[in-house]
Amino acid sequence: MGGIGEIDVAFKGILYDFFSEEKSSKVLLTLDTKRGNGKYIATYAPYGYVKSPEDKHKLVVDEFTSQIVKRIFKEFLSGKSMYKISEGLNRDGIDTPGVYIAIQVGSEKQLARYREKKPLWNNVAIGRILGNEQYTGTMIYSRFKNENVGDKHAKALPEDEWKRVENCHEAIISKEDFEKVAAMQKENTCASAKRKHEIHCLTGKMICGNCGHRLSHTYAGRPKYYCANHYLDKADGKCNISVLNVDMESVVKKVLQMMIDVLVDSRKVVDMQREKQAERLKQAEKHLSDMEHSRELIEKDLREAYESYKLEMTDKKTYLEQRKIYEQMLASLQENIEKQRAAVTKMTDVDVP
Known part of the structure; x- marks a missing residue:
């Protein structure tokens, strides 16, 4: 009886996986069909857009944040570094994308937490915006794929396998400018790779005693640790911390x-x-x-x-x-x-x- 019971359980497991996979495939097919028809399915609109009040699957340009996106692209094309762009946005008191999403959703608790932590623009946030092709009016989907039913982590697909629907919504950035930015970023990446240094043994482990941010590390000039929060937010002069490697x-x-x-x-x-x-x-x-x-x-x-x-x-x-x-x-x-x-x-x- 025990052997038959084990076979029965195993068979039920196979049936469950089969029907789960079939159901999952149908759901994904439905979502892909909607995306293929130009419908926006994600929970939040990208920074620079909002969901249309008439159609939640349609993106419309947000008057204020779209200007910030244009500013970021314009300044980068003019030769400004991502660090300098971040510095300017922080100096002007522009809310980060995370804060803006909290405002969109209407989450007072999340917004209060953001306000308390005082998040700042940085290279990562700027890089995400500069690399987001959706600002050209193109819908992008199927960038990830689950290998098996129930997988928690999806596998990233090569860019040439992504699916695109052009002219899906109003563009904030022209395709020409987006391609110029992509070329400049690629050139900067190649240059950085040539002067790449080994990661210092204390990188990511040092904390600023004033603001609690992790100290950044640079090999420029004399290798040192410094608080990037001071450079990103010049209004706060408390974090003027810079320590040489040898001293640290x-x-x-x-x-x-x-x-x-x-x-x-x-x-x-x-x-x-x-x-x-x-x-x-x-x-x-x-x-x-x-x-x-x-x-x-x-x-x-x-x-x-x-x-x-x-x-x-x-x-x-x-x-x-x-x-x-x-x-x-x-x-x-x-x-x-x-x-x-x-x-x-x-x-x-x-x-x-």
């Missing part, structure tokens, strides 16, 4: 040495505690052994008193008095032996860390 390494080495010294000292303390514990246990075991030896002597005396009585060397009254005394002594001693044995067991079970 020296501080870290000193801290590590202090931790090692503390660890060594703590081990010495533990060793001393273990020695004291072993000595206390040794004394307790000796005391228990002495008590057990005393019990044996009393039991011997009791036997000898009985032998004397049997041989009529002592009278009955004397023997009974002696036996009473010995038995009282044995009872008291046995009680103390049990207590001492429990104490020894407890000391044996104690583990000094």
Whole structure:
């Protein structure tokens, strides 16, 4: 019966996978059909757009954020670095895409969290906008694919396998400008690859003591760590932190040495505690052994008193008095032996860390 049951469970699993895959394929086919017809399916509109009030599957240009997108492309084409573009947006108090999405959704809790953290524009946010082809009016989909039913992580497909629907919505950026930006980014990537340095061992581990942001690292000039938050938000002058590699390494080495010294000292303390514990246990075991030896002597005396009585060397009254005394002594001693044995067991079970 067990074998049949296992086969039944396995068969049900196969059926489940089959129907799940079939259902998943139908859902994906339906979504792809909608996207192929130019319908926008994602939860949030890209920065620069909003969903049309009349048709939630249609993107329309957002008057304010579309100007920010145009500004980013224009400044990059003029030769500004992504860092300089970020600096300007932060200086002008422009909300990041994350904050704007929270405003779109109407999530007061999420918006309050964003406001508290004071998110800033950075190279990553600028790079995502510069690389988003949807700003040319083209719908892009099928960029990822799940290998199996239930996969949590989809596999990224090569760009030439992406599906596109052109002129799907109003363009914010011309295709010519988008292609120019893509070419400039590719050129910058190639140049960066030529001067690529090894990642410093402390990269990503150093935190700014003022604002809590991770310190950035650069090999330009004298290699150093610095707080990018200071450069991205010039209005906040608290984070003017810059530490050379050699100085940072020296501080870290000193801290590590202090931790090692503390660890060594703590081990010495533990060793001393273990020695004291072993000595206390040794004394307790000796005391228990002495008590057990005393019990044996009393039991011997009791036997000898009985032998004397049997041989009529002592009278009955004397023997009974002696036996009473010995038995009282044995009872008291046995009680103390049990207590001492429990104490020894407890000391044996104690583990000094």
